[in-house]
Amino acid sequence: MEITDTREELCVCGGRLKKLGDSPIRVSAPYAPQDEIWTCQVCAKFFMKTWRAGNIDYYTEKADYVAVFDELKPSLKFCLSCKGSRETNNPIYLRQPVCTKCFILKEWEDRHSRREVEKKFPSDTELSNFLAGARALENRSYAEALEKLKPFAEMGSALAEYNLGEILEKDFEDRQNVPAALECYIKAARKLFPQAFYKVGKLFSENHKIGINLSEAYKWFNLGAYLGDFPSIAARDNMAAKLSHEEILKAQEESLLELRKLWNAADLRKRIADTLKKEYGELEGNFRYAAVLEGKAFQTFILDYREAEKLYRNLAKDRFTPAMCRLGEKLAQGSGIPKNLDEAAQWLSTAISRDYLPAIDFAWSEVCSGSAIKLEREWLKERFLEQIDNGNAQAMYSWGMINFKGRGVSENFEDAHKWLNLAQYFAVKLPRPSPLETIEREISFDQLERTLKATQQWLEEHQGKIRSLAKDLRNLRDRVMTSGAGKWFVLGESFHYGGEGYLRHVILAYGCFDLALKAGEVSATSRLEYLKRILTSAKIEYAVNVTGEFAKTGKVPC
Numbered sequence: 272m273e274i275t276d277t278r279e280e281l282c283v284c285g286g287r288l289k290k291l292g293d294s295p296i297r298v299s300a301p302y303a304p305q306d307e308i309w310t311c312q313v314c315a316k317f318f319m320k321t322w323r324a325g326n327i328d329y330y331t332e333k334a335d336y337v338a339v340f341d342e343l344k345p346s347l348k349f350c351l352s353c354k355g356s357r358e359t360n361n362p363i364y365l366r367q368p369v370c371t372k373c374f375i376l377k378e379w380e381d382r383h384s385r386r387e388v389e390k391k392f393p394s395d396t397e398l399s400n401f402l403a404g405a406r407a408l409e410n411r412s413y414a415e416a417l418e419k420l421k422p423f424a425e426m427g428s429a430l431a432e433y434n435l436g437e438i439l440e441k442d443f444e445d446r447q448n449v450p451a452a453l454e455c456y457i458k459a460a461r462k463l464f465p466q467a468f469y470k471v472g473k474l475f476s477e478n479h480k481i482g483i484n485l486s487e488a489y490k491w492f493n494l495g496a497y498l499g500d501f502p503s504i505a506a507r508d509n510m511a512a513k514l515s516h517e518e519i520l521k522a523q524e525e526s527l528l529e530l531r532k533l534w535n536a537a538d539l540r541k542r543i544a545d546t547l548k549k550e551y552g553e554l555e556g557n558f559r560y561a562a563v564l565e566g567k568a569f570q571t572f573i574l575d576y577r578e579a580e581k582l583y584r585n586l587a588k589d590r591f592t593p594a595m596c597r598l599g600e601k602l603a604q605g606s607g608i609p610k611n612l613d614e615a616a617q618w619l620s621t622a623i624s625r626d627y628l629p630a631i632d633f634a635w636s637e638v639c640s641g642s643a644i645k646l647e648r649e650w651l652k653e654r655f656l657e658q659i660d661n662g663n664a665q666a667m668y669s670w671g672m673i674n675f676k677g678r679g680v681s682e683n684f685e686d687a688h689k690w691l692n693l694a695q696y697f698a699v700k701l702p703r704p705s706p707l708e709t710i711e712r713e714i715s716f717d718q719l720e721r722t723l724k725a726t727q728q729w730l731e732e733h734q735g736k737i738r739s740l741a742k743d744l745r746n747l748r749d750r751v752m753t754s755g756a757g758k759w760f761v762l763g764e765s766f767h768y769g770g771e772g773y774l775r776h777v778i779l780a781y782g783c784f785d786l787a788l789k790a791g792e793v794s795a796t797s798r799l800e801y802l803k804r805i806l807t808s809a810k811i812e813y814a815v816n817v818t819g820e821f822a823k824t825g826k827v828p829c
């Protein structure tokens with residue numbers, strides 16, 4: 272088995288990621304490389320590095336694995352510190368999901384170094400009392416939990432304060448004290464205990480004893496999300512759905528003010544903005560930072576729509592095309608900016624006129640899903656075709672998928688096969704299972720043959736325009752005419768899957784495997800069986816004859 276490790280070791284904040292060690296629990300597929308824990312030296316977030324197979328070849332077991340970095344979630348099944356087992360409701364210590372015991376020890380040690388407690392470690396009795404209190408809380412023995420945890424809350428432990436809040440909120444009716452619970456949560460939040468932000472937001476969003484205040488709730492969820500609390504993200508979205516755009520901006524502004532005022536050391540925004548500019552330059556750095564501020568880069572971050580809009584607008588005025596496109600998208604969908612279809616159309620058409628494919632893609636899907644945005648469908652179609660004619664492989668892919676899915680055009684499998692096949696020829700990775708194979712099972716043999724001929728013809732016609740093409744076609748010819756009989760199996764594989772520099776051509780693939788078998792390569796048998804199902808046995812002789820011609824001339828039929 273061969274693994275291509277496509278490394279991406281730069282965080283979305285532009286900071287270098289650093290490996291901390293292997294994950295004790297496996298998340299990726301069994302044959303993928305080891306999962307690992309990483310951290311970013313700029314934004315201080317922790318990540319799980321897992322592997323996604325981009326392209327598995329089940330015959331050869333070759334695979335391209337792409338590294339995926341996911342922020343560590345509270346559902347992490349092991350403690351990041353002691354590697355012991357961990358429950359979802361266990362605490363997070365400064366963005367690290369840990370077990371209760373490790374939290375107590377780490378917090379104690381850090382508080383000692385800030386001279387807030389005298390002893391460096393809790394005594395065994397203290398530790399076991401704290402843990403017994405936490406267990407009692409889990410078992411809803413509130414009286415016992417209160418007795419055990421209160422002293423630690425009074426000493427200023429964020430976890431104990433948070434637990435005390437839970438007791439006061441959940442205890443039996445007569446002993447409940449929601450305002451006091453709120454106070455406890457706020458105290459814990461002051462000490463950067465992420466789950467406490469969620470609790471405060473939750474109380475403001477639904478507890479009548481506190482007084483419902485959705486903007487205030489949004490503010491706390493926005494801060495909680497920034498500090499790594501995942502439930503705060505969905506809760507923030509819920510609040511946003513109930514607030515006006517102006518109210519959201521106001522609530523965001525307040526959370527930013529509080530962040531600066533109360534948690535200044537945790538405010539890494541400037542550092543992140545500077546790192547991105549240093550890594551990507553002024554324009555792209557600002558563009559990426561705007562994406563961070565509108566929640567498109569990290570999962571957990573504080574949202575600042577006003578600043579994001581300002582950055583996008585400045586970049587768009589500076590003629591930075593990706594920002595024009597993004598601004599157009601936001602205006603078209605009213606995401607983080609009030610909807611304005613006329614302005615959206617202006618920015619998008621400018622980006623499209625500058626041959627920016629993502630803008631063409633986006634505009635097409637808007638127009639086809641019934642948006643009233645004023646962009647002409649025919650004009651967009653011409654832009655796709657123009658890009659394709661210039662050899663833009665991504666445009667071939669987009670247009671192929673549009674034809675495959677019948678999005679805005681009537682479904683056309685022959686065209687879809689042609690453009691997707693060409694996209695793959697020019698190095699685009701197609702999704703698995705390959706849409707080409709799906710199409711081949713749907714269309715008739717005559718249609719398949721016609722589309723393959725048209726595809727090869729496109730290649731021949733564009734030799735003058737796309738420089739590498741003439742050389743590719745010549746190389747293939749030389750290979751067929753000169754190398755030994757061992758080539759047939761390899762050529763069969765190339766035509767079976769297609770890939771950079773090779774069309775997927777199941778007719779030639781069959782013929783090549785047939786020649787390979789005749790030259791004594793027995794492993795071709797299973798491939799022939801497989802392809803027979805796509806071609807049907809009536810067309811096999813035809814495939815063998817076509818390949819016979821190909822073997823003589825080295826020219827793919829068109």
Ligand SMILES: [Zn+2]
Pocket residue numbers: 282283284285286311312313314315316
């Ligand atoms: Zn980072």
Ligand SMILES: [Zn+2]
Pocket residue numbers: 350351352353354355369370371372373374
């Ligand atoms: Zn632990």
